[in-house]
Amino acid sequence: MELGSALHFLDNRAILVTGATGFLAKIFVEKILRVQPNVKKLYLLLRAADTTAAVQRFNSEVMAKDLFKVVKHKYGEELNSLMSSKIIVVAGDITYQNLGIKDTNLLDQMWREVDVVVNLAATTSFDERYDVAMGINTMGPKHVLDFAKKCQNLRILLHVSTAYVSGEKEGLIQETPYQMGETLNGKCGLDIEREKKIIEETLKTLRAENASEKSITLAMKDLGIQRARTYGWPNTYVFTKAMGEMLLGKLRDNVPLVIIRPTIITSTYNEPFPGWVEGIRTIDSLAVAYGKGRLTCFLGDPKTIIDVIPADMVVNAMIVAMVGHADERGCERIYHVGSSVSNPLELPWIQDFGYRHFSKHPWIGKDGKPVIVGKVTVLSTMASFQTYMAIHYLLPLKGLEIVNTACCQYFQSTYHEMDRKIKFVLKLVDLYRPYLFFKGLYDDMNTEKLRRAAKEGGIETDLFYFDPKVICWDDYFVKTHIPGLVKHVFK
Template identity: 30%
Template sequence: MSSVSAYYNGKTVLITGATGFMGKVLVEKLLRSSPEVKAVYILVRPKAGQSMQERVANMLKCKVFDRVREDCPNFHEKIKPINAELTQPKLAISAEDEEELLTHINIVFHCAATVRFDEPLKHALQLNAMGTQRLLELARQMQKLEAFIHISTAYANCVRKRIDEVIYPPPAEPKKLFDLVEWLDESIIQDITPKLLGDWPNTYTYTKALSEYLIQQEKGNLNIAIIRPSIVGASWHEPFPGWIDSFNGTSGIFVAAGKGILRSVIANNEAVADMIPVDVVINLTLAAGWYTAVHRPKNMLVYNCTTGGINPFFWGEMVVSLVSITEVLYWNYNSYSSELVRTLIDQNYSKDQISYLSLTILLSFRMMKIINRLHKSLMLLQYFSTQSWDWSSDNMNMLMSHLNPEDKKLYNFDVRQLHWSEYIESYCLGAKKYLLNEDMSGIPAAKQHLRKLRNIRYAFNTTLLVIIWRIFIARSQMARNIWYFVVSLCYKFLSYFRASSTLRH
């Protein structure tokens, strides 16, 4: 019997960021592992011309819910969307919705954040820090709240090489910073951002560090835990191996490498590529929610959810893994170019109108845009791909020791069992299937085609080497002498090997 699943059955849960990558996996796992959960409230805002209802409808159509949809076709009835905006006072929640939350919620999972490294400081502060502060204010008024779980990042304190599971002093006093950005002009904030960030590489890690300190200062009597995942990647096992729907982190690198757009990455081969599968993070998050609510630790616990100190994987190894599965990455004979050409023809021109020149120009502009975005992403990632950190994981190990055998299986976050080469291959296949929505049926043919090309390359290189060597031998007495010596040595070795085999028998 799973203690964690049993705890969530009958509970009412509030999740922020439910439409995001990690949020979707959290909602799916919660509904699938605890089918008797009473209700799952999600805070959703209108975005990109879509209403709250449209965004929720699109979220529920996602493939990530296929397993729970099969087990429980009416799972969507337990999801209760609330129109909210974290950047607005009181979260812009209506009085009626606020009352409902205050009287029903048992546990809060705060996943909402902007994860863009180059987000303007003001917006990053409003969402990551001030939004957290507003949610805390609401949580302190909840009458039945048992636990509040905040998703941070392992890189919140990346200015330190050794990162323990504690809250560190903030890069600035949060309230003074909030006042500063409220009255300063946007252009002035942009000008002083580098000085405000100091040693922090971007606004994301900076505001996450502020958020952790804010929680410590303003938690009141709430039972709170903080989860710090490193670079969150595709799923390991759940809901499907390799499930991914975001280009963030290493996903963009894998896709760009597979499409032949990316040929090199700035990285230190000996630095740890601290990736963590999304289902590992969610399993730890749900287990931490159970432990926080049931055991009520005296102090707020921080969980470093990382792999580097337990099962390290290096950037150099990642390159080798990617090269070894090139046939998986180079989807269907360079399908990117053909798809791009077909899209441009269908969307912009009729076939009799388009010329090779105009097509070349269109492709050039499109590719330049893609390459510029990719270059920008790589520059932002360089800080993390060229150095390593040492994270402690005592609290994660402690939590694992409190799980019974059923929970360890159902909520597995033991990354010692993770085989990196298998995971990277699953990641790449998942990116093709779930992120790019490409046909998987062409992979066997693509593998066979690439094997033929590889054999042709080996044969050509061997033939070329023999020709060059023969020409060299014909012109140099020294080269001939070396060649005869090597052949003689090989003959003597083979003769000795045969004689030794004959004597043994």
């Protein structure tokens, strides 16, 4: 692999970015604008009814974010002219052919100009409706690939997946592709067309029964989980992402293809400034719940390695991989971007980081009082978790049920609060159990080779860093990530 300057590669480049309002997409766009203003064009695809609505979404959901304050400061009054000359906001939808772009003149222009396609569009909800997840995470990549094949000067297609397409595999998990129809439990019969037909038939039956939209949504969510677990995946998100990878690998022909599989993505490590994050991302839901006093016990194996990687490192790895594999016709390169092999992070450390932060800087509740946190009781088996819940929550709840019948207002509010906490904790346990007992490590040998090639080649490694070995987890979580969560995510 021969790598030249990443800044030179980005110079005069026309890049299509799907899912432009997403977390990683924002960081990717900000990085390009900040380090290489000579980029030719950034075509930013986002879902909207028309161009006017798309531009409104872009302004409110992308450029209005704190993330862009460094870019705004750097360019000052010149920013508007830079944006108008470099950015084209495109109304579209990857669930449709031609990415749902209706303007035929714009389509022709994009097929002439675009030479890099970056697919970041996804739904990341673990229990998304099966039809929605199938449309975005599985068929979406196929439509992006079909579009890329029509680009006359295409140099690379980069698709962002997730490391957790591996499901609950144990041991060292390799950076290898999934073959069409491959399953995690060895069960035969996975066929994407059949899955689409199951969705269609289920929806047809529900509508024939005049089911409400709420009932249809619940049924489609249940169907997704059931189909995922039939073939060994723990949830709808990773199942549909895996099928999306299968389609790309099967249909790529001679398109240069890079698949990036990040692990759990956290706030920025350094750029454009430390600690920027948006939304509640996997383990962050536990931190938010803990800081607000809603989590006092949880389920998990203390020996579990939690694989996390800051968002700016993921974006840098994406850019370097684009440089490294441009014009490699017919290639399929897969990169795990994570930390479990090179800089492992143990589950108990995260609990300690949270305790240390919120003990010194407690969250102020709605009543204006600081939320006092304590050590979380971590239970290592489902049996011990059920026992704990019964003793500490369910038995007191039964007692309060009697009081409720006497209409005692104080105890009634206590009852509902405890019931709410139990349901919340049980939902978190169901969603995150596979990851809190995870016994795998994500091999990143391909990524390590990419890092070495970057150092030996012409890549600007001070700008495009992605080595997790430099991270001190204690310092990062206590001083950067958790304060970033509190500032940008806590409501």
